[in-house]
Amino acid sequence: MGPDKSLLRTKEDNKVKRAPILLEMATGTLGTYSPSQSLERRHQQQKRTDFQEVDWARSDGRNFHQCRPAFLRTGAASSASGSAYAEFGSTKVIVSVFGPRESKKAMLYSDVGRLNCHVTYTTFSTPIRGQGFEHKEYSSMLHKALEGAIMLETFPKTTVDIFALVLESGGGDLPVIISCASLAIADAGIMMYDLVSAVSLSCFGKNMVIDPTSEEEACQDGSLMITYMPSRNEVTQFTLTGEWPTARINEAMELCLDACSKLADILRSCLKDNASELTA
């Protein structure tokens, strides 16, 4: 992977963006320095009108139906039973899986295993610092996406903890977390029916853009996310916001399912590489 051209370009963009603020500060129109919200807003409005157009170039030079390059590695944290690191464009996520281990004493007896999911953001994951927080909604979405794929009955009375940490939020965070978590679970040797891969899609007017960046996500009209087990042809989780005619849902789903199958192949080959490295 390595630093590619798109990364360099965003850095230059930042420079261009910052310049006018400094000017304003110098002339004294701006009392305190806040992270350029008005500027960001103007930028965003500009972007929105751009996105409504029929044809525009994505900031990282991708086609509308092209996903970001994925970089995946297992064994990111040594103390965990299984772990994985995923990098999709600028979104960077690390997931560790602990267990199965004994459930807490207070828990009632359960003949199927428990799944405990936590998603947290680091303080430096977003452009404005200090938004490091636990994401309850993502935690429950991660749980729902995975519970249908893991054979919970193989570890009764015990709990599997899944901790996801978003190092850098660059859009499509949840799908990256889910794909990375399923890789980490496989690395931990916990039995699953199939790997779960997840892909999201943004809709702008008539355009549909797969695997959106955070810039694109901020002004989307609608979004769709699918988590999918390709070998079993099963959708484990599916969310949709915004207004969608049915025909568009069909089209978007087909696009996402196709991308999910391809992503699952990448996940699988990553696991295979890892296994062959260990045996070699």
Place this chain on the structure above:
Amino acid sequence: MVGLSAGERQFIYGGIAQDLRSDGRQRLQFRPISVQTGVIPQANGSARATMGATDVIASIKAELGKPAPLRPDKGKVSIFIDCSPTAAPVFEGRGGEELSAELSVGLQRCLLGGKSGAGAGIDLSSLIVVEGKVCWDLYIDGLVISSDGNLLDALAAAIKAALSNTGIPKVSVSVGASGEDQPEVDVSDEEFMQFDTSGVPVVVTLTKVGRHYIVDATLEEESQMSSAVSVSVNRHGRVCGLIKRGGTGLDPSVVLDMVSVAKHASETLIAVLDSEIASAEAIDDDDAI
């Protein structure tokens, strides 16, 4: 938690397979819905909706606030759901938290549309008073009084009714304020403006039990579900949001089939709900006089 014997389970499964459910309904038939509006005098708008033994209240409070810096031309709406321990002992203390959070997120997804505001049931730009300075913050609070399944649909119906019952006070802005200052506003307590609720979608939850799906599941039926898909559909038959519950995976073609069935079922629900809201409003108006 619902404890069911093997026989009872068999009865539910068998009934659904034969299109005759335990309470005599067909698979795609709703329980009778009744709506009462204006039940909470303290709120700007409120409604109570009952579907069979499921009973929920939605209240809407409007407060003046400041628009978000990134969206200066839009007001804000937030939805909170509370599961009261009066509904079920498991909701006591922190027990209801998980369900409350799930319902709140689900309703936000189903009713508030995309990030840019497309497909939203509530037109956020109608909540603005002075652009970038003053807007209405709408707090939608739902309360589950008694739970017998299908909470999401009932809450969405109650919110829809409460919105049509909501009057937002007219606001006049004094011209004196200019530039950076926060403008002074005068809130009228006599004149109210009504919401346009024609765009507010209804939520239809299809619960999959065995190989069939049913609408408006009771608690007993919900305990037997493999998965459920909630679809919010507006008057124009467009899907405004969708969430899936339950762990079991679904075939993609089944998901699409469920969407089209939900769209079909929503037509009946919208018609019933509209007439219920209209008659509730009429009674409410009579009482006022």
